[in-house]
Amino acid sequence: MKDYMFNEKMERMDRRKLREIQLERLKRSVHVSYENIPYYRRKMKDVGVKPEDIKTLDDIRKLPFMEKKDLRKNYPFGLLAVPVEDVVELHASSGTTGKPTTVFYTLNDLDVWGEVMARCLAMSGLTKKDIFQNPIPYGLFTGAFGFHYGARKIGALIVPSSGGETERQITLMRDYGTTFMSGVISYALHLAKTAINMGIDPSKDLKVRAGLFGAETFTEGLRKRMNDLWDMDAHNVYGLSEMCGPGVSTDCDLHDGLHLWEDHFYLECIDPQTGEPVEPEEKGELVISTLTKEAMPILRYRTKDLAIVYDVKECDCGRTHVKHSTIIGRTDDMIIVSGTNIFPSQIEEALMRHQKGGVNYRIIVDKNGFLDVMTVEVESLKALPEDEKRKLAGYYEKEIKNITGFRPRVKIVDPGTIKQEGIKAKRVLDLRKDRLGDM
Numbered sequence: 001m002k003d004y005m006f007n008e009k010m011e012r013m014d015r016r017k018l019r020e021i022q023l024e025r026l027k028r029s030v031h032v033s034y035e036n037i038p039y040y041r042r043k044m045k046d047v048g049v050k051p052e053d054i055k056t057l058d059d060i061r062k063l064p065f066m067e068k069k070d071l072r073k074n075y076p077f078g079l080l081a082v083p084v085e086d087v088v089e090l091h092a093s094s095g096t097t098g099k100p101t102t103v104f105y106t107l108n109d110l111d112v113w114g115e116v117m118a119r120c121l122a123m124s125g126l127t128k129k130d131i132f133q134n135p136i137p138y139g140l141f142t143g144a145f146g147f148h149y150g151a152r153k154i155g156a157l158i159v160p161s162s163g164g165e166t167e168r169q170i171t172l173m174r175d176y177g178t179t180f181m182s183g184v185i186s187y188a189l190h191l192a193k194t195a196i197n198m199g200i201d202p203s204k205d206l207k208v209r210a211g212l213f214g215a216e217t218f219t220e221g222l223r224k225r226m227n228d229l230w231d232m233d234a235h236n237v238y239g240l241s242e243m244c245g246p247g248v249s250t251d252c253d254l255h256d257g258l259h260l261w262e263d264h265f266y267l268e269c270i271d272p273q274t275g276e277p278v279e280p281e282e283k284g285e286l287v288i289s290t291l292t293k294e295a296m297p298i299l300r301y302r303t304k305d306l307a308i309v310y311d312v313k314e315c316d317c318g319r320t321h322v323k324h325s326t327i328i329g330r331t332d333d334m335i336i337v338s339g340t341n342i343f344p345s346q347i348e349e350a351l352m353r354h355q356k357g358g359v360n361y362r363i364i365v366d367k368n369g370f371l372d373v374m375t376v377e378v379e380s381l382k383a384l385p386e387d388e389k390r391k392l393a394g395y396y397e398k399e400i401k402n403i404t405g406f407r408p409r410v411k412i413v414d415p416g417t418i419k420q421e422g423i424k425a426k427r428v429l430d431l432r433k434d435r436l437g438d439m
């Protein structure tokens, strides 16, 4: 195993002690939020709860949930627990569905972010000796900065190549001898494809041997594909702006769940319909609270991310922090096609079963009269003749039917056909809403 612990004392901490720390930090966070943020005071008064009612960790359930719309309503500074002069950085989501959601950091918040990211990067094998390329846009998106702060704590040589200029990224990798890379997963795949088009085989001609990726659906199949394309050991990092950005959890070398840093985040898993906790090992929506955030503490945030939280037992890697599965889907990206619930991650799992395609794909759902139709467009790795395209499409149609119970139409397209806007790939195009008038 090549993973190692950045903060062994914390990562191996006895669970009883860990829970004591959590309780002490939760109490403080609730108290500070109540005293300094009118939003929390109002919400807690509405349900008749005072900070002193939080006596055990389970008492967190007395607090109301928080959602993205609460951040939007309080845009931009309404959720600050400290004066603006104590805030040193902000990040914001793109705001495709309305106002951007903005998150803030004190100097100490940045230090904690660096710490949790350093643990994730060390778990993926990053050391001081590595040349670390960070091909994520540096800007309002949290991605690049989180990786940057973590890699700096480890002392790796950082190549802040930022996003875009894909061919140049490959040239930099070759010139500097990059050994470790980060990224939004769809972009890392695009990088491999670009290298191949440049006549460079990433698995042989480049030195990248490990990487940490996240920000969007990342199935086990996709991880294996990354490993094959780059001859690397790819790890998965989960995170969201509201908590800090990337750095909430990562998988150790066993690749059997992501360890979530419980000294900084408190994890619950609920039934999205009822809001009640699900049993361990049952799928549910992750609800996360920050325990140490100063600028903008977040209590009981409904992530809309669906995953399984594993029953707590010490992992073979030695870490004691709770593990959750990869993100199975979002409560809001589930597509219902003719009554069948389908997650993009299921489609991706099917696509990864064949070596010739599946790197970039798009799911288009439309209406034909009253019937739902689903088309999956898949880019092949290299241009294929028509008969091979038909064969591959037939293979995928069967695989997707096996996994989801629904047989879509699959269309194989040439590499580079599916254009991506923004940082994260938009996998689903649902045209049914636009068709309501046609019926």
Ligand code: DLL
Pocket: 093, 142, 143, 183, 184, 213, 214, 215, 216, 217, 218, 236, 237, 238, 239, 240, 241, 242, 245, 246, 247, 303, 305, 326, 327, 330
């Ligand atoms: O995407 C932070 C991040 C950047 C994580 C780079 C990892 C790497 P947001 O833009 O706020 O923050 O989006 C958060 O992205 O609720 C998930 O739905 C999704 N997401 C993040 N990481 C993963 C992952 C960043 N590893 C939202 N697997 C989250 C699946 C992920 N989905």
